[in-house]
Amino acid sequence: MNHEREIMPTIRIDAMGEPCPQPVVKTTRALQDMREGDVLEVHVDNETAVENLLRLADNRNIPARSKKVAERHYLVAMQCTVPHEKEEETETAPAAGRGDLVVAVTGRTMGTGSDELGEMLLKGFFFALTQLEPLPKVILLYNGGAFMSAEGSPVLDDLKQLEARGVDILTCGTCLEFFALKDKLAVGSVTNMYSIVTTLAEAMTVISP
Amino acid sequence: MREKTLCTIVTFLTPTDAMAFECFAGQHDLPGRLIPVPSAVSAGCGICWCAPHEEAGALGALKAANTLAIEAIYTLLI
Structure with a gap:
């Protein structure tokens, strides 16, 4: 039957x-x-x-x-x-420490002042993320951050390692389209503004380099 | 749990030196990458070159040549 x-x-x-x-x-x-x-x-x-x-x-x-x-x-x-x-589960779930950490990467540099320095700092940031315990739950990549998950990204290996260890790598689809990177996404999956806002709103902690 | 590997760490006096080394490494196919200086190493500008331990000899030779503003070289489990 x-x-x-x-x-x-x-x-x-x-x-x-x-x-x-x-x-x-x-x-x-x-x-x-x-x-x-x-x-x-x-x-x-x-x-x-x-x-x-x-x-x-x-x-x-x-x-x-x-x-x-x-x-x-x-x-x-x-x-x-x-x-x-x-x-409903989320509303009643007890605090889970840094397991609910969301990392939002909004550009190709870390901070402002010097793009050259900022690019180097961002590479260091992603390396340091791989060393973090516990790992973030989600990494959101939007605007210039979309370059991080695309082919040729200097932090692709870090992101692949993080994904293999259970971190959700989500890149803004609109951003991929804007930068003509839609066919070059090399790690994680595509997301949208609705999902980005929900992820940020539900996060215990959000950090942005 | 992440598995640690033995690495050779090269520190520099300034971030500019570190960036210059990254450029040099790219031009000469030197394996490795820039990372924040591990907390076990207190010296340096904050950014260091991290390479597989097998590169220790080549990196030591570069330091001896004294042309790339290398401050120190360490061996660490990262």
Whole structure:
């Protein structure tokens, strides 16, 4: 007997052509009105949006899957279980020390004054991060920070090591696109402003070099 | 737990010297990288060159040549 429940669409969101983070925003709003067992279909036109939606689902413990329907047409289906399960956990969870540390890297340099010095300091910063115990939970990379996770980055090895040790490396998709780095992401995954704000808001501590 | 490895640490008197060494290393394919000076080493400008321990001989020769403002060389588990 097949116990896998057939997923039938009950709510459909057409986010084709919508810029980041609109697909996630629309999906988040729709999820608020969903009941257990309801299915949400979101149609988007780029892989970044798919990744962002799958991440949203994962953050909320919602089973989700995606498929490419056609060129520039992707479908993400989510089946609502118990809503906002992880959020409730977060609210009641005891303080976990530095395990909830989030590092936000916003540029290619550390500090201002000399770019040359700042680049060197940032390299040292990432090395020092690899030595930190416990490690950060998430490293957010946005604006010029997006260069850090792209091919040719001087700290790529550090980021790969951190990812291998369980740190989430999240790079702003808009920033990757702006700097034409979308195809050069070499570590971690793509995120959006909605997720960045949520990560920052839920962090116990945020440091920014 | 992260596994520590034996490294050769080169310290400099100024950050400018450290950056100049990084440039030199890049031009001559010297393995290693700039890192903050480990707390076990109190000397130096704050930034040092960290290389695999196998490079100790080559780095020692560079210090002896006295052209790259190397302050000191250490061996450390990092």
